[in-house]
Amino acid sequence: MTSYPNISGILLAIDCIIFGFDGKDIKLLLIKRNFEPQKGSWSLMGGFLEANENLEDGATRILHDLTGLKNIYVEQLGVYGNVQRDPVTRTVSVVFFALINIDDHSEEAVKLHNASWISLDQRPSLIFDHNEMVYKAIEHLRYKAALHPIGFELLPEQFTIPQLQKLYEAIYNTPIDRRNFSRKLLSTGLLIDTGIKNAHSATKKAALYKLDTARYKEKFNSFWNFMPDSMENGVRI
Amino acid sequence: MTSYPNISGILLAIDCIIFGFDGKDIKLLLIKRNFEPQKGSWSLMGGFLEANENLEDGATRILHDLTGLKNIYVEQLGVYGNVQRDPVTRTVSVVFFALINIDDHSEEAVKLHNASWISLDQRPSLIFDHNEMVYKAIEHLRYKAALHPIGFELLPEQFTIPQLQKLYEAIYNTPIDRRNFSRKLLSTGLLIDTGIKNAHSATKKAALYKLDTARYKEKFNSFWNFMPDSMENGVRI
DNA sequence: ACTTATAGTGTATATTTGACACATTTATTT
């Protein structure tokens, strides 16, 4: 057997939802298309899957293209394949969810692609079903950040607790009590005090922390409070 | 613009992971292939996406084919697209996660496809990357059931609390305290006492409950305990 | 009537969360 009879292929695209945090707002990296179709409209960064390319490799390629970065935090968000979603021809899009430290991106690469960082509440309407994708990504960010320590992916290697709090306030669009937040975060055991104080501050300088990466990996999945202790780090079949 | 130049299509398959619960064990509906490739091996139920078919419609079609059921609980689980995953030709598979009430399936349809219900801990090795898919689905079931009331999708319309407990014990492969479980479940307000008692019981007959479907929809997403009240049913941008 | 097995309800204790007060640090102002 060397082929499947009577089955024809479908175009496979990859679209990337890229989140950043500028210290105040959650931002999306969007492109103003200088190519067809829908030239002049806003959209997610994307591209077609190449013939001998794995899906994750395609996402990595596209993300690197736009940001100049490797080793980005990426997850599959879903597949969008409605028959009419792309007016040019039927295209199924695999959507990836990416979190980056906004300070690390390459400005030249972003300029080259006519891309911009845009705050969630100022985002323009996007082409095709990209609005739907972004909506789902925001939901996912909120869901995931409530249960897993992914917030750190949006921050520089060293960060302060107030910074982290502003991030969560931006994600959930709600104020959080400073003292309870600090207690909760420190109790995770994920933060290591670097001993250094934040230099750029007009008032009391906050302590800079870094992530305990070993513990981060260990604790990434220990979230559920529904089941008894035995599940903590996974009784698995 | 009526086409994208220099891009060729890829075969798109759909695979379905179908969970059931027989009162004791979580089961998977798997097929012993009586067709090529890998005739004789075990695999998930699947098929190719049709030319004018949406992804979810394809999943619905395939699920109906095997179970005789409509209105099945379905979610996208992910896309598997490694270049070498299908030895015949490159195929990208969109995987769906389905939960059904095992009593409702059509035995003829299952027999026709040479399918069987198999307990998780007795499942055979599957073709291609289907083992990986199943592993992810089990993880997802555990994750999701800890946060959302999806367990009910695996039970008949009327069920007892001890039945529900056995289901959760099967999902997490761990014993749960009867009294705390009952209190927790009742406190969700999702259960309506039908007033009927379970007939098939050699001892004290348990009360039969049904799901409060209005409240179920309402509460489906109110799970996170990380953020303050304001999030309960979604402050959204 | 007695036994066995399962269902249903209650209660005391420990742990976690939520609301809030006070003290500390640093640049700027007086």
Place this chain on the structure above:
DNA sequence: AAATAAATGTGTCAAATATACACTATAAGT
């Protein structure tokens, strides 16, 4: 140099939730 403003860091109490465990109730078989 002392006072002020703005932010950081630590502590405490009450309420809510989770955990562990004991007792009572019902149905069927002996």
